Amino acid sequence: MTPLIRICDVKEYIGETVQVRGWLQRRTGKGKINFLRVRDGSGSFQAVAFRPTLGDDLFAQVKSLTTESSLLLTGVIKADERAPGIPGGYEMDVCDIEIVQIAEPYPITPKEHGIEFLLDNRHLWLRSNRQWAIARVRTTVIRAIRDWLDDRGFMNVDTPILTPAAGEGTTTLFEIDYHGVPAFLAQTGQLYNEANIFAFGKVYCFGPTFRAEKSKTRRHLQEFWMVEPEIAFCKLEELLQIEEQFVSYVVQTTLQKCAAELQLLERDTGLLQNVKPPFPRISYDEAVEKIHAAVQAGVTVPPNDEALADIVWGEDFGAPHETYLASQFDRPLFVTHYPTVCKAFYMEPEPGRPEVCRSADLLAPEGYGEIIGGSERMSDPDMLLAAIEKQKLPQEAYHWYIELRRYGSVPHSGFGLGLERTVSWLTGISHLREAIAFPRTLGRLTP
RNA sequence: UCCACCGUAGCUCAAUUGGCAGAGCAACCGGCUGUUAACCGGUUGGUUCCUGGUUCGAGUCCAGGCGGUGGAGCCA
Structure with missing residues (x-):
């Protein structure tokens, strides 16, 4: 035979x-x-x-x-x-x-094609070598993520996709009809993760999340996958150590297992080799100073080499700011202690400096932007209630969330890593729509 | 939501000042023992996104619409 x-x-x-x-x-x-x-x-x-x-x-x-x-x-x-x-x-x-x-005449040829045509034919485009390589990297990244977390005592507890209220109250949600009651597609599993840590200690959820933002950029999808670990008895400093170990493992594992795929994609892996702990850490305050200095020096930022815009303390960074900051280092960069006003309500304020919170974003090099957003969560029920009132969020919807802090509250922290942004960074592709088999972008729901 | 750009053969594009609708690739037919997006010869292939307007004449100019792409803001 x-x-x-x-x-x-x-x-x-x-x-x-x-x-x-x-x-x-x-x-x-x-x-x-x-x-x-x-x-x-x-x-x-x-x-x-x-x-x-x-x-x-x-x-x-x-x-x-x-x-x-x-x-x-x-x-x-x-x-x-x-x-x-x-x-x-x-x-x-x-x-x-x-x-x-015998196949009918195949629409995709070895010649060049426009992006509109390729996206219309995404169901066929997936067969090309390049898309094959990206998909292989994606599955490797997913496996590495799960291996690292599973091997370190994180329990996978998935969180609901149909939810009754905004996770963070800021971004636009997809609304659906839940048997006559309005419901929303989840934009994060974090609040449920916070319930789960009190039962299981260290948890993660890993699934699709939905943002109805009118974002039309290479860094945005309407539906994307996010892994969200959450850890009890964990403060910000420990969280950053977990994150850098985690990201380094994912990167090094991908380099090792997907060498052929990355070569096919013509990815320069030199910069990825550097991705090992510790990652540099700067505060938001320092980041703003760096931006001020760069603006004074007339720095321009790829891909369009436009002049860097100045920033006022208290504003969130734009994509060009993130690109500039990350370009100053040879590995991913933590920016910590963002102003409370530009972050979600549940973040723990810095003791003695309530205008900033114990948050940290991880910025990928080479212009790939924020791949992780994380923070220490508010652990005091009264403080949390005040924050919810201050942001004029519907208190009743957060009743259970506040209650978590009434029964053995502990310092706890967590983060969310965007899968497609990570895969884009590792593969070196210019648009994250290629990092998922069937991307959902603004104005494109098919195939 | 705002800004910019694009829409011509299955695909990628060209078409001079408003004057016959074109090429390469794909497909089809023929040839060739080492091709890497093969090559050579031949054949086929059009609602120029839609609607209306200007004009002797519109792919080209004007108005409106539709679709797409890139970016900003926001975020992972």
């Missing part, structure tokens, strides 16, 4: 007759010989169809194959430096071929 193999394992079968099932990516021919670039999901290789070997009938069938035709190939594996593929350098001398389907 001829063994069925996956193309990623091809090097283990040199000299053997094997079978491969897959799709034809590209066919080139030269008289009596045809080169079939075939992929099977695990990788791609070149199958060589030679007329004297196959006979006239089979060879005629090979010549009828169109791009994306599905087929079963039987042949002998051999090493050949000229053979392209993932991994390259191996090819099959085809001795038999069974056509499953």
Whole structure:
């Protein structure tokens, strides 16, 4: 019986007759010989169809194959430096071929395509090498995230997607009809995580979150995935140590397991090699000073090389500010102690400085922006109630959340890491819509 | 919500001052034993986003609309 193999394992079968099932990516021919670039999901290789070997009938069938035709190939594996593929350098001398389907003319060609066309054809675009590599990095990142948390006693407790009230009260939510009652798609699982830590100590949720913001930038999706760890008995300083260990593990694991994918994506991994603890930490105050100095010096910021705008203390950073700050360091940068006014209501104020809170954002290098937002949470019930009243949030909706602080309240902290932003950074892609199989962007719900 | 740009063959684009609707690729037919986006010869392929206007004549100019892309704000 001829063994069925996956193309990623091809090097283990040199000299053997094997079978491969897959799709034809590209066919080139030269008289009596045809080169079939075939992929099977695990990788791609070149199958060589030679007329004297196959006979006239089979060879005629090979010549009828169109791009994306599905087929079963039987042949002998051999090493050949000229053979392209993932991994390259191996090819099959085809001795038999069974056509499953001749594909209709395939819309995506090796030529360039515009982004509108590619997004309209996302269901087909996913088959391309580049999208394959990005998706492989994504699944590796997800696995690394779960491994690191699971191995350190974090319990995975998922939080509801259908929720009755705003998580943070600021950003726009998708409203749905919950049997006649208004409900919202979750923009965070954090508040529920805070309930869960009192039962389980260290938890995380990992799922899709939804933001109905009218954001049309390369850093925004309407639906994106976020992992949110939350830790009891944890203050800000300890949180930052957890974050830098966590992010470093994810980055180094991806570098190790996805070397071929990153090479295919032409990612310069030099900067990623640096991503090891400790990460630099600066306060919001220091960040504002750096920005003032940069504005004085006339600094411009990629990608458009526009002059950096000045900032007034108390304002949140714009994307160019984050890009500038992160560019001053060789690894991800913590910016801590943001003004209370530009952060969510539940963050613990800094003792003696109530105008700033015990928050920390992690800014990725190379302009990829904020990949983590985290903070120490307010642990005093009365202080929390006052914060909710001050922001004029509906008190009743937060009744249970406040109550958590009445039964054995402890200092606790947590953060949320945006999956697509992390994958974008690691793969070096310019727009995070390619970091998810079916992106939901403003004005695009299909396919 | 605001600002900018774009819409011509299946795809990527061109079309001079407003004057015959074009090319490359894809598809189809033929040729070639080492192709890497092969190459060579041939064939096919159009609601120029929509509606209205100006004009002898509109892909081109004007008005309105629709769709898309990029960015700002906000955020991960």
